[in-house]
Amino acid sequence: MKPCEILQFYEINSQVSKPNINRNIPREISDIGRSAHNLDYGSLKAALLGSFSACLAPGPCIITTQDMYSILLWCTQVISHSKFRKHQLDVYDLKELLQNTAITACSGKNLEHTKSLTHFDKLLLKKSSYIFPYLSFPLLESTLKLANREYLASDGAILKGFEATRKYVANGKSRCSNVKDMLILHYSRRTQQERNEINKCMSWISEDGHDEAFNEISLWRNGLAHGEDTSCLAGFSILGLCLSVLLSEICDEFEEARDSALHTSMVFYEKSDRPDWCFYPPA
Numbered sequence: 001m002k003p004c005e006i007l008q009f010y011e012i013n014s015q016v017s018k019p020n021i022n023r024n025i026p027r028e029i030s031d032i033g034r035s036a037h038n039l040d041y042g043s044l045k046a047a048l049l050g051s052f053s054a055c056l057a058p059g060p061c062i063i064t065t066q067d068m069y070s071i072l073l074w075c076t077q078v079i080s081h082s083k084f085r086k087h088q089l090d091v092y093d094l095k096e097l098l099q100n101t102a103i104t105a106c107s108g109k110n111l112e113h114t115k116s117l118t119h120f121d122k123l124l125l126k127k128s129s130y131i132f133p134y135l136s137f138p139l140l141e142s143t144l145k146l147a148n149r150e151y152l153a154s155d156g157a158i159l160k161g162f163e164a165t166r167k168y169v170a171n172g173k174s175r176c177s178n179v180k181d182m183l184i185l186h187y188s189r190r191t192q193q194e195r196n197e198i199n200k201c202m203s204w205i206s207e208d209g210h211d212e213a214f215n216e217i218s219l220w221r222n223g224l225a226h227g228e229d230t231s232c233l234a235g236f237s238i239l240g241l242c243l244s245v246l247l248s249e250i251c252d253e254f255e256e257a258r259d260s261a262l263h264t265s266m267v268f269y270e271k272s273d274r275p276d277w278c279f280y281p282p283a
Contacts, residue, residue, distance in 0.1 A: 003046035006032060010050030015063040033067030036074040037262050037280065041254045044078075045247055047071050049200050052240040056204035062233050066282075069106050073279040074261075075243045076102040080277050081264065082250040082257035087146065089154075094142045098246070101139045101239055102279065104132040133235035136242075137179070137221050143242045144182040147249055151185060152176060162188075180218040186245075187214075194248060201241040204233070 001009070009032065032039075032047055039047055051067045076098055084091045107128040114122050124131075145152045151160045156175040158168045164181035168174055176182060187198055187210065202213035220234045250257055265281065268274045 001032065001043060003042045006043055006046040007050045010047075010054040010067075014054040015065065029066035029070060033065075033070040036071045037258070037265065041247070041251055044071075044075065045197070045244065048075055048240065048243055048247070049197060052204065052236065053200060056233060056236055056240070058204070058206055059233070062231070062236060064236075068236075069282055070280070072102060072239065072243060073106060073282055075247060077261040077264065077278070077280045078254070078257050079243070079246045079250060080279075081260040082253055084250065085253060087149065087249070089146065089149065091146065094139075094146060097135065097139045097142060098242065099277070099279070101132065101135040101235075101242075104128045104135055105235060105239055106282065129232055129235075130229075132232060133220075133230050133238075134224060136235045136238040137224060139242050140217075140238045141179060141182060143245050144179075144186050147245050148182070148185055148189065152182070178218070179221050180214045183214045183217065197244050197248075198241070201237065201244060204237045204240070 009030070013030070033051065036044065036047060047067075048071055051065065051071050055063045055065055055068050080095050080099060108125040114125060117125075142154070145154055145156070149159075151158065151162055153159055156177050157172075158170045158174040158176060161167070161169045162185050164184040165178070166181070168176055168181070176185075187195060190198065199210050202210040205213040205216050217234075217238070220230050224230055247254070261280070264275075264278050268278045269281070
């Protein structure tokens with residue numbers, strides 16, 4: 001399917017546009033979600049944005065689908081198998097953070113098979129939805145720093161001056177720890193196509209445009225840092241954005257990474273003890 005056809009499919013089958021839908025009924029996986037591993041770069045990007053858009057909208061509640069889980073796990077596996085050659089940076093920690101975020105996003109859904117687990121293992125699964133948003137914000141900052149590596153070092157040091165809500169100068173002392181300013185920097189440096197993708201992600205958070213969504217993300221981040229709770233909308237919205245940005249970062253080596261990721265899935269699919277870097281297909 002072409003990217004436009006995939007987006008149209010998810011728009012027609014949107015869960016958020018059906019106010020009376022029973023949120024407790026599992027949605028069967030579609031042919032797109034079932035064959036995510038066969039999608040090319042443009043189609044996978046469309047499937048990612050489409051499946052998330054079919055589930056997320058501004059508000060306190062979210063709806064998840066098997067398509068969303070399948071596609072986000074395949075994206076995670078492809079990115080984890082990418083070498084990030086053009087970046088010339090060590091991305092091991094970023095990959096580990098992405099994997100941990102994706103794992104918590106997809107955990108704790110089938111708790112009826114946990115009798116053999118210890119009490120604390122069960123609690124960890126039950127609480128995974130609360131842990132998930134806490135991991136998504138470090139992932140967002142790491143992703144934005146990687147995508148804007150000419151301007152920001154991994155520790156937030158300013159490598160090249162820019163303006164956001166304030167002016168940053170590269171003087172060896174200045175640092176950026178403001179996630180909204182990182183988002184503004186990132187948005188200002190993207191192509192129109194990439195901006196459209198960011199706008200799509202931000203529509204899950206706010207109906208008033210990307211700038212208001214950036215404000216909301218900043219409020220979420222600061223709230224979590226001070227012990228306030230937040231919804232899974234924050235976690236899924238940010239994870240979806242990060243996956244989209246990271247796919248853009250590996251577009252030149254996507255085919256190689258996809259082939260490597262597919263080989264891992266084929267080798268370990270039927271084994272009960274999959275390695276830590278094998279996420280797809282969902283068990």
